[in-house]
Amino acid sequence: MKLRYLSVASLLLGIAACGTADSVEEAPGASLAAAPVSMGDVTRVVNASGKIVPRDEVMVGSEVSGRILRVEVDFNSQVKQGDVLAIIDPQSFENRVRQLSSRLEAANADTRVREASINRAEVNLSQAETVLRRQEDLFSQNAVSQARLDEALRTVGVARADLELNRAQLESALAGVNQIQAELATARLDLERTTITSPIDGVIIDRKIDAGQTVQASFSAPELFALAADLSDIRVEAQIVESDVAGLDEGDVAKFSVDAYPDLSVEGTVEQLRLKSQEANNIVTYVAVVAAKNDESKLMPGMTANLEITTDVKTGV
Numbered sequence: 001m002k003l004r005y006l007s008v009a010s011l012l013l014g015i016a017a018c019g020t021a022d023s024v025e026e027a028p029g030a031s032l033a034a035a036p037v038s039m040g041d042v043t044r045v046v047n048a049s050g051k052i053v054p055r056d057e058v059m060v061g062s063e064v065s066g067r068i069l070r071v072e073v074d075f076n077s078q079v080k081q082g083d084v085l086a087i088i089d090p091q092s093f094e095n096r097v098r099q100l101s102s103r104l105e106a107a108n109a110d111t112r113v114r115e116a117s118i119n120r121a122e123v124n125l126s127q128a129e130t131v132l133r134r135q136e137d138l139f140s141q142n143a144v145s146q147a148r149l150d151e152a153l154r155t156v157g158v159a160r161a162d163l164e165l166n167r168a169q170l171e172s173a174l175a176g177v178n179q180i181q182a183e184l185a186t187a188r189l190d191l192e193r194t195t196i197t198s199p200i201d202g203v204i205i206d207r208k209i210d211a212g213q214t215v216q217a218s219f220s221a222p223e224l225f226a227l228a229a230d231l232s233d234i235r236v237e238a239q240i241v242e243s244d245v246a247g248l249d250e251g252d253v254a255k256f257s258v259d260a261y262p263d264l265s266v267e268g269t270v271e272q273l274r275l276k277s278q279e280a281n282n283i284v285t286y287v288a289v290v291a292a293k294n295d296e297s298k299l300m301p302g303m304t305a306n307l308e309i310t311t312d313v314k315t316g317v
Contacts, residue, residue, distance in 0.1 A: 044312035046248065048288070050238035052258070052303045054228035055291075058200055061221030064088060064193045068213045073225070075207055079198040085225055086209065088194040097191055100184040107177045114170035121163035128152070128159040202227040205301060231297060236268065236290040236305045239278070245286055247311040248273055254290045256307040261298055268292030270309065 066088040073085050135152040138144040206226035209215065215222045236256060240248060252270040257263075272289040279285075290307065292299075 039316050042314040042317045043310050044247065046240065046244040046307075046309040046311055048238040048240050048244070048307045048309065050236045050288075050290070050305050050307060052299050052301055052305055053235050053237055054202075054205070054231060054301055055233045055235055056200065056202075056229035057205075057301075058202070058227045058229075059223045060085060060196060060199065060225040060227060061223050062088065062193070062196060062215050062217050063221050064093070064190050065215060065217045066090075066092070066194065068209050068211050068215065071207070071209060071211050073204050073207070075204055077204045078202075079204065079227070080201050081198055083198045084195055085198055085204075086196040088196070088215070090191055090194040093187065093191040093194055096187045097184065100180060100187050104177065104180045104184055107173065107180050111170065111173045111177055114166060114173045117166040118163065118170060121159065121166045125156070125159035125163050128156040132156050196224060198227060200227060200229055202229045203231060228301060231299075231301070232294050234292055234294045234299055234301075235271070236292065236307065238288045238290055238305070238307050238309070239285040240273075240288045240309075242277070242284040242286065244311075245273070248288060248309065249311070252309055252311050254292075254307050254309040256290070256292075256305040258299060258303045258305055260303060264298065266292050266294075266299070266305075 069087045069089045071086045073079060073083075079085070132152040132155070135144055135149045139146070139149045204225055205228045207224075208226075209224045215224070236254075238254075248270065250270055250272065254268050254270055256266055256268070268290045269292075270288055271291040274287045274289070277284050277286055288309070290309075
């Protein structure tokens with residue numbers, strides 16, 4: 001029995017040895033490449049895509065309602081701060097200013113009348129008090145009756161009441177003047193707002209009105225124009241997947257290109273990583289804002305940028 005087991009074991013060892021010898025033979029045509037060990041840099045790059053946007057974009061609206069009289073600009077118009085963009089028919093606002101100006105003049109005249117009435121009431125009171133003192137002296141000498149003294153007292157009381165009434169009427173008139181002045185200031189401001197001006201230096205990227213169109217600003221300011229700041233300084237809002245956010249910092253170098261100019265490589269830097277997340281199809285992303293120069297004005301708002309952001313560099317590896 002032992003001899004039989006040994007024979008079987010020897011047979012298995014021989015088969016294993018033959019299989020090992022066959023396995024180490026090189027396959028036909030195989031070759032090995034060798035290179036010396038060297039030092040270099042290792043970088044971590046995040047790939048992302050995003051939209052090109054202006055550095056600053058301002059929506060210009062109207063705070064007053066009316067018919068558009070003229071539109072002074074068009075798409076792509078270069079404007080400076082204070083340039084006229086459009087004019088709303090100012091006629092009704094001018095009439096309002098004239099009406100309030102007339103009311104203010106009348107209120108000021110009424111105030112002057114009240115002041116004159118006060119002066120008259122003060123004179124009447126002074127005269128009545130003089131008469132009262134004379135009657136008191138005569139009454140003390142039994143030269144006049146009690147009725148004459150009472151009449152003098154009544155006259156003084158009426159004069160004082162008349163003076164207080166005129167002073168109260170003057171205060172009321174002054175309050176009316178202040179109210180009309182406030183209304184007039186508002187009317188003049190509304191008149192100024194019929195001229196729509198540019199709040200910044202930039203370019204018109206959207207125009208939503210035409211001459212003859214009526215704008216309604218009853219509840220909210222309707223948007224008339226969209227202005228972009230100097231397009232030589234643009235931003236890219238890149239969508240960064242949450243797994244790539246770690247290590248992404250302000251100042252990281254980003255290179256990107258657009259489909260319109262695939263051979264144009266633009267370099268920028270990460271300016272901001274926004275904390276607000278966005279979720280679509282169960283994928284969470286964050287917006288990284290990349291600042292870049294657009295001196296040749298080839299990059300336009302809305303273009304899709306394909307970015308490579310270098311988030312980490314190891315030197316001497």
